Amino acid sequence: xxxxxxxxKLILGETWSLPLGVAVALAVxxxxxxVDGHDHWWHRGGGFLLLAFxxxxxxxxxxxxxxxxxxxxxx
Amino acid sequence: xxxxxxxxGALLACGLEMLEALAIVLAxxxxxxxxxxxxxxxxxxxxxxxxxxxxxxxxxxxxxLAPLRILIGGFLLLFGxxxxRKGVLRLAHLRSPSxxxxxxxxxxEELESLALPPAGQPDWAGRTIAFKGVLLEGVxxxxxxxxxxxxxxxxxxxxxxxxxxxxxxAAIGVLLHQPLARLPETHLKYMVGVVLxxxxxxxxxxxxxxxWPLGDAALLYIAAAFLAISQLQVRLLARxxxxxxx
Numbered sequence: 001x002x003x004x005x006x007x008x009k010l011i012l013g014e015t016w017s018l019p020l021g022v023a024v025a026l027a028v029x030x031x032x033x034x035v036d037g038h039d040h041w042w043h044r045g046g047g048f049l050l051l052a053f054x055x056x057x058x059x060x061x062x063x064x065x066x067x068x069x070x071x072x073x074x075x
Numbered sequence: 076x077x078x079x080x081x082x083x084g085a086l087l088a089c090g091l092e093m094l095e096a097l098a099i100v101l102a103x104x105x106x107x108x109x110x111x112x113x114x115x116x117x118x119x120x121x122x123x124x125x126x127x128x129x130x131x132x133x134x135x136x137x138x139x140l141a142p143l144r145i146l147i148g149g150f151l152l153l154f155g156x157x158x159x160r161k162g163v164l165r166l167a168h169l170r171s172p173s174x175x176x177x178x179x180x181x182x183x184e185e186l187e188s189l190a191l192p193p194a195g196q197p198d199w200a201g202r203t204i205a206f207k208g209v210l211l212e213g214v215x216x217x218x219x220x221x222x223x224x225x226x227x228x229x230x231x232x233x234x235x236x237x238x239x240x241x242x243x244x245a246a247i248g249v250l251l252h253q254p255l256a257r258l259p260e261t262h263l264k265y266m267v268g269v270v271l272x273x274x275x276x277x278x279x280x281x282x283x284x285x286x287w288p289l290g291d292a293a294l295l296y297i298a299a300a301f302l303a304i305s306q307l308q309v310r311l312l313a314r315x316x317x318x319x320x321x
Binding site: 011012013014015018019021022023025026029030033042043044046047050051054055057058059061062065066 | 145148149152153156157159160161163164169170214215218272275276277279280283284285286287293297300301304305308312315
């Protein structure tokens with residue numbers, strides 16, 4: 001059981017906020033690609049949007065670490 | 076450009092993961108017996124080789140290119156962002172610095188409490204700990220090398236980087252554990268986080284049909300963006316820490 005927990009930690013990391021953030025970022029990227037119009041804006045600028053989504057996911061995971069610290073728990 | 080970055084990414088990521096595995100094997104070897112530590116590590120290496128042989132060809136031959144890029148990008152983002160998150164917290168002094176030497180000492184202290192079987196009898200506790208340590212760290216190495224190598228032209232630099240890392244870490248192991256204490260692990264892991272996250276964004280967006288300005292050289296400005304964003308986060312978190320009541 002502890003080995004499985006360690007494997008999960010190795011693949012998904014220590015928090016749930018980061019894998020969830022990555023999943024949401026990729027899902028939104030998929031939706032935006034699907035609704036891309038004739039001007040193909042996604043092909044030219046979609047990468048920068050994905051980069052921004054991922055940066056937001058990282059920031060959100062750091063925010064949750066900060067909240068844990070404020071609650072008295074150190075990572 | 077992609078060749079050099081893939082090689083550096085594989086070298087650093089694999090090297091740092093194997094360093095953690097080395098800390099466990101050294102702790103088992105020094106505290107108990109080196110023979111059992113090496114048997115446990117060799118068993119894990121065989122299991123990992125089998126995983127690599129199965130995983131790489133299955134991924135490349137069965138999954139179509141665009142979904143494969145998204146899948147690989149997703150994996151690299153999971154690994155890279157986790158390393159980056161920990162790196163930011165460490166640089167902002169909100170988390171203990173990374174140290175394989177500290178892990179080695181802690182592992183050694185735990186092992187000293189376990190009774191050693193008489194000479195000539197196998198030390199299953201030591202073998203199991205070495206096996207588990209190498210296996211768990213090695214799974215991440217296999218996934219990172221497979222992900223970096225799955226891109227067209229990516230296999231050679233990923234394998235060269237991964238192999239060089241294994242040789243380098245083995246050399247460190249031969250030269251005993253002292254160099255473990257001297258490595259700037261926190262900064263190295265932070266840089267691995269930047270490199271893997273950059274590859275993650277690049278691969279995933281290629282899977283979604285994005286064309287980056289300047290082609291492969293986009294990896295450089297994506298890495299620069301991650302560096303700038305994470306350094307800003309380090310500053311903000313460090314300031315928050317200073318302002319927070321003790």
